[in-house]
Amino acid sequence: SALAGVAARLLAGGDLALGPLLVGPIGASAVLLFAVPASPLAQPRAVLGGNIVSALVGVACAMVIPEPVVAAAVAVALAIVLMLLLGCLHPPGGAMALTAVIGGQAVSDLGFGFALVPVGLCSLLLVLAAVGLNRLMGRSYPHRVPAAVSPHATKDPAPQARMGYTPADLDQALAQYGELLDVSREDLDALFRQVELQAHKRLHSAILCGEVMSRDVIAVDADQSAESALAFLRAHDLRTAPVIDAQRRVVGMVRRAELLAARQRPVEAALDPFVHKVREGTPIEALLPLLSSGAVHEALVVDENRALVGIITQTDLLAVLYRAHIVEAVVAERTAA
DSSP, X not given: OHHHHHHHHHHTTOOTTSSOOOOHHHHHHHHHHHHOTTSGGGSHHHHHHHHHHHHHHHHHHHHHOOSXXXXXXXXXXXXXXXXXXXXXXXXXHHHHHHHHHHSOHHHHHHGGGGGIIIIIHHHHHXXXXXXXXXXXXXXXXXXXXXXOOXXXXXXXXXXXXXXXXXXHHHHHHHHHHOSOOSXXXXXXXXXXXXHHHHHHHHHHTTXXXXXXXXXXXXXXXXXXXXXXXXXXXXXXXXXXXXXXXXXXXXXXXXXXXXXXHHTTSBGGGTOXXXXXXXXXXXXXXXXXXXXXXSSOOXXXXXXXXXXXXXEEEHHHHHHHHHHHHHHHHHHHHHHHO
């Protein structure tokens, strides 16, 4: 924040020895931007809008209210109201309004210009510094929750977001809570989805992939021709198949379209090496995020030597979850009786 103040004075063409070089609330803004960059109170709109609006309010109150104590109280109250109405709530804004009232002759000489230099310029430089530093640390700023992308470019929500609570449920709960939370609605939604998933894992972690996988797996050899592999898939009415080497180790997956394009070339030239592999002892809950995303339709089960021993498809997972639901319902009914 000190560097922001110095830079602001230099950019404004001023002498470092003249005028207010720093304003205390900028230091508080820096704490939010660098310590909790995901907070709605630390986003650029909140920092810039909150500080500038509060500074304008403070200067105006100092001009029209001669009693400093009264002017300070009114300035802070009005700043809070305006920040809420404008959607730029920023806690240091209250201190900024107070600073504008009690800042003395240096602030009085600047008048409403105090809101632009040094407040606005320092706030802008602080935001730019936060963008750079947070990116170096691998954090997103301004903070955004990545939107779920539909692989088929449709408007439907992601499959994992269609069950459980709905966006309307979350909105209603927030409305009933009636308090301002220092976390965005999008972050809450992402967090609750993870809580749902963890709870589901805890309740169903006893079911292992080795218990539900298909063991008689139709696979093709990496060195056979694409044309023969295509005929093999058609004979078994399959659109995709695992590709294995001479030791049955998984080397990828292949689809009809790639085989059709490859023709006389070996399967190895047409395969997709990016395959999702699990072990027999892996709980099926580990596959829920993977197979419900829509991007992947199967997971291959391998042993310690990466040899293919089974496959679990979306259909397999759905059947297991359905059976588990039936068992839970029967147990609950018997317990109630």
